[in-house]
Amino acid sequence: MDVVVDPIKPNVGAVVYADRSAFRSSDFAQHCLELVEKHAALVFPRVGLSDEEQLTFTDLLGARVNFTTGVAGADAYAKDVYTITLDPKVNPDPEYVLGSMFWHMDGIVMDIPPPKVTLLSCKSPPDKGGQTEFANTVAAYEALPEEEKAELAGLRVVHSLVAGVREILNPEEIDPKRRGFKHEHPLVWTQRSGRKSLLIGCTADYIVGMPKAQGRALLARLLEWCAQPAFTCRHTWQKGDFAMWDNTGALHRALPYAEDSGRRMHRTTVAGVEAVV
Numbered sequence: 001m002d003v004v005v006d007p008i009k010p011n012v013g014a015v016v017y018a019d020r021s022a023f024r025s026s027d028f029a030q031h032c033l034e035l036v037e038k039h040a041a042l043v044f045p046r047v048g049l050s051d052e053e054q055l056t057f058t059d060l061l062g063a064r065v066n067f068t069t070g071v072a073g074a075d076a077y078a079k080d081v082y083t084i085t086l087d088p089k090v091n092p093d094p095e096y097v098l099g100s101m102f103w104h105m106d107g108i109v110m111d112i113p114p115p116k117v118t119l120l121s122c123k124s125p126p127d128k129g130g131q132t133e134f135a136n137t138v139a140a141y142e143a144l145p146e147e148e149k150a151e152l153a154g155l156r157v158v159h160s161l162v163a164g165v166r167e168i169l170n171p172e173e174i175d176p177k178r179r180g181f182k183h184e185h186p187l188v189w190t191q192r193s194g195r196k197s198l199l200i201g202c203t204a205d206y207i208v209g210m211p212k213a214q215g216r217a218l219l220a221r222l223l224e225w226c227a228q229p230a231f232t233c234r235h236t237w238q239k240g241d242f243a244m245w246d247n248t249g250a251l252h253r254a255l256p257y258a259e260d261s262g263r264r265m266h267r268t269t270v271a272g273v274e275a276v277v
């Protein structure tokens, strides 16, 4: 199997060149899991996977999880494939897609372990904007001064859907069934392997036991730290591009794009295997 890995930056991102047929191979899937742990985000240029091929590869990586059932764009083209678009013909309820323009982790406010890997295929690229950016929250944590790491130890953060879309919607405008999605997490997640990452992003509402202003200022400063060029990379989509990233060790966001940009992405998700404790 010919696989070429071309790192984008020392701390984040790699472009992987592989034949489309590789995505049926469990050895290749295992290799990609190792690569995504190391590089946080992988981009596979112009492989042109079908929904079926993407689902097959998703299943080779782990258990498939679908947490968007009932959301506009869910299962529009294939079961367990979430269509990300602002096209009102496919998605008449775009608030959650608009929310993806802010740094976030997928599934962090749900009552499930944070999804392990998110996979995205570009079915139709935007004519302008709509790039995806990734930020490595493992490398960013590691690079913090030791005294700051000590200050963060033991802090806990409440993440909520309301906070995640606060730039777009007032709480009363959110679907009441989803308004209560909320989860408390440690600010620093130590996984069983010993790997530590920051659990932050637009869903992070406040720090438990800290005055709201001071807590939010700290969360904003940590987000700025993670978003430095050393920890981030950006992918400009072409039709057929495929990407996967480690949702437990990276933040992501889309750069703004217009409703009529033509951007349409198909997303699948691999379930997390480790609850946050």
Ligand SMILES: [Fe+2]
Pocket: 100, 104, 105, 106, 252
């Ligand atoms: Fe997302």
